[in-house]
Amino acid sequence: xxxxxxxxxxxxxxxxxxxxxxxxxxxxxxxxxxxxxxxxxxxxxxxxxxxxxxxxxxxxxxxxxxxxxxxxxxxxxxxxxxxxxxxxxxxxxxxxxxxxxxxxxxxxxxxxxxxxxxxxxxxxxxxxxx
Numbered sequence: 544x545x546x547x548x549x550x551x552x553x554x555x556x557x558x559x560x561x562x563x564x565x566x567x568x569x570x571x572x573x574x575x576x577x578x579x580x581x582x583x584x585x586x587x588x589x590x591x592x593x594x595x596x597x598x599x600x601x602x603x604x605x606x607x608x609x610x611x612x613x614x615x616x617x618x619x620x621x622x623x624x625x626x627x628x629x630x631x632x633x634x635x636x637x638x639x640x641x642x643x644x645x646x647x648x649x650x651x652x653x654x655x656x657x658x659x660x661x662x663x664x665x666x667x668x669x670x671x672x673x
Contacts, residue, residue, distance in 0.1 A: 586631050588622030594634040595620065599643075599670055601663030607655065608646065643667070 586594065595605060602620060606613040618624035636642060647668055655661040 584631070585628060586626040588620050588626065591626045591630060591634075592620040594630070598634055598637045600637070600667050601659075603657060603659040604663035604667060607657055607660035607664075608650065613657075613659070643671070 595602065602616045603613040606616040609616070615624065619626045619630070637646065647664065650664055655664065
């Protein structure tokens with residue numbers, strides 16, 4: 544990547560991955576929201592994994608932030624499950640200055656029951672997000 548927020552065209556905003564897959568509405572898609580996302584691109588598992596690495600956060604810790612199982616995040620990373628559209632935006636936001644500190648502040652207010660996620664958060668905090 545030449546820059547963190549690769550451009551995807553004039554109608555698209557900043558993105559952590561510039562060559563994500565097209566998302567097209569189906570014939571059944573009638574809502575304005577679905578029509579508005581036709582310019583969005585969906586991340587591949589490889590792009591999702593690279594974005595997690597760029598943010599510097601482990602899968603278990605990221606799953607904990609999202610409130611989902613780490614197996615689901617692993618499925619996205621391996622391409623076994625479709626990566627949600629919002630991941631590109633969320634992971635791009637997590638690279639902004641001060642984002643790591645904000646995430647850690649919110650996370651530390653919660654009780655982390657997942658020991659793997661707790662270890663990954665500790666490592667992320669110690670590494671400065673890199």
